[in-house]
Amino acid sequence: MKNKHILVGVTGSIAAFKACTLVSALTKKGYDVRVILTHHAAAFITPLSLAAVSHNDVYIDEFDGTNEAMIPHIALAKWADLFIVAPADANVLAKAACGIADDLLTSCILASTCPMAAAPAMNVHMYENIATQTNLNTLKERGWKIIEPESGLLACADTGKGRLAEPEHIVDFIEKILSEQEENALSLAGKTVLVSAGPTQEALDPVRFLSNHSSGKQGFAIAAAAAKAGAKVLLAAGPVSLPTPEGVERIDYVSARDLEKIMIENAPKADFIIMAAAVADYRFETTADQKIKKSGDSMTLTLVRNPDILAGLGKTKRDDQILCGFAMETENLDENARAKLIAKNCDLLIANNLRTEGAGFQGDTNIVTLLKPEGSEHLPLMSKEDLGRVILNTMLEMQKGKTDHASVH
Ligand code: PMT
Numbered sequence: 001m002k003n004k005h006i007l008v009g010v011t012g013s014i015a016a017f018k019a020c021t022l023v024s025a026l027t028k029k030g031y032d033v034r035v036i037l038t039h040h041a042a043a044f045i046t047p048l049s050l051a052a053v054s055h056n057d058v059y060i061d062e063f064d065g066t067n068e069a070m071i072p073h074i075a076l077a078k079w080a081d082l083f084i085v086a087p088a089d090a091n092v093l094a095k096a097a098c099g100i101a102d103d104l105l106t107s108c109i110l111a112s113t114c115p116m117a118a119a120p121a122m123n124v125h126m127y128e129n130i131a132t133q134t135n136l137n138t139l140k141e142r143g144w145k146i147i148e149p150e151s152g153l154l155a156c157a158d159t160g161k162g163r164l165a166e167p168e169h170i171v172d173f174i175e176k177i178l179s180e181q182e183e184n185a186l187s188l189a190g191k192t193v194l195v196s197a198g199p200t201q202e203a204l205d206p207v208r209f210l211s212n213h214s215s216g217k218q219g220f221a222i223a224a225a226a227a228k229a230g231a232k233v234l235l236a237a238g239p240v241s242l243p244t245p246e247g248v249e250r251i252d253y254v255s256a257r258d259l260e261k262i263m264i265e266n267a268p269k270a271d272f273i274i275m276a277a278a279v280a281d282y283r284f285e286t287t288a289d290q291k292i293k294k295s296g297d298s299m300t301l302t303l304v305r306n307p308d309i310l311a312g313l314g315k316t317k318r319d320d321q322i323l324c325g326f327a328m329e330t331e332n333l334d335e336n337a338r339a340k341l342i343a344k345n346c347d348l349l350i351a352n353n354l355r356t357e358g359a360g361f362q363g364d365t366n367i368v369t370l371l372k373p374e375g376s377e378h379l380p381l382m383s384k385e386d387l388g389r390v391i392l393n394t395m396l397e398m399q400k401g402k403t404d405h406a407s408v409h
Helices: 014-028 047-054 072-079 090-098 104-111 124-128 130-141 167-184 217-228 256-269 309-316 333-343 384-408
Strands: 005-010 032-037 082-088 116-120 150-153 159-163 192-197 232-237 248-252 272-275 282-284 303-305 322-329 348-353 368-372 375-378
Touching: 005 014, 005 072, 005 104, 014 032, 014 047, 014 082, 014 167, 032 047, 032 072, 032 104, 072 104, 082 090, 082 104, 082 167, 090 104, 090 116, 090 130, 116 130, 116 167, 124 130, 124 159, 192 217, 192 256, 217 232, 217 248, 217 272, 217 384, 232 256, 256 272, 256 309, 272 309, 272 384, 309 322, 322 333, 322 384, 333 348, 333 368, 348 384, 368 384
Parallel strands: 005 032, 005 082, 082 116, 192 232, 192 272, 232 248, 272 322, 322 348
Antiparallel strands: 150 159, 282 303, 348 368, 368 375
16 A cells, blocks of 8 residues: 555645645655646745655646656646545635646646545635635546645635645545555456457458447456456457457457357456457358359348357356346347346346447447346446446456355355
């Protein structure tokens, strides 16, 4: 925990001087702390003081930093495990809520994907203003953690809520967020995840094929999430143009029968198997060696059934393995998906509806229903990688449940 990176944004408030105590306390606890000051904050506190207590450079402008190739707002956003704005004035809260990025601090806020927090400090009337309260609520809805200001006599001589929380309370608040983060972190160390992604192509001749609109994004996002969580990941990738996620072993396929071979060969090594690929149920009865020439006004092509790969995996899965299928539906989502869950002997099935905006093929988001034998859960719109984490977490819980059950009997 102590080697965590904490980024502290300091805005222009009389309470900015308390940032020194905060940064010093965090550094003494062993955290690696970096500070971004706004120009207004630099009128209250010097960068030198904060550099001295953080033992790091302090950033004010977009082009600060010792490394000239570094783009500070991106590099700092990537570096941070937690980003707290303390003190956060009304202005920065409003900009963060609106996505305005007109200086280093707000650009860095917009570029950050780590947990975000703020310790507001301002005049009581500014704090109670409906605009500030609305902005705070917006940020909370997006997952920001807010440590409430304290009440008392304010620097402006008004009395009320608006005084920055004491630095030691902010330190406790930060440590609570970090330990919650640690508890919730998905760890798949020692697990092997086999995931399929993308469409299949069933050749008619060397020029034409039967396929679908899958881009591979959903399966690739699951593979990326699994690799980030420390799993060994085998990705059966269809004919798509996506780069291989870091730390993932990719095995390319074209047709459903190619994919079947890969899945059968690798399934015994896997703890978790996820079929996110959009597999053609049928292929052409014959594939011509040469391009088929046109003749006559119509043409009849015969299709034959492809193997049902997921159902095959459902028949051979071991008790300790968790099998997850997907279902792409255009009507009666819950009913059709539940029938697939049972027929294919899956532990988990992820149903998405092609007709729902933000769900299914090609986009970066999905909206799904997660079906288990004992019930189902509708999930809100989320990125395909966030969904990957939810699926993997669910599979991990299911596997733990099976192991606990087995050890009781
Ligand atoms: O790739 P993206 O553009 O990101 O889009 C993601 C997605 C929409 C492709 C993905 O979210 C998804 O829904 N994948 C499954 C699509 C599908 O084939 O659904 P299905 O209802 O036809 O099949 C049910 C399950 O059986 C699937 O897990 C499928 O992989 C599997 N199947 C289907 C047919 C077959 N012959 N063999 C199979 O294993």
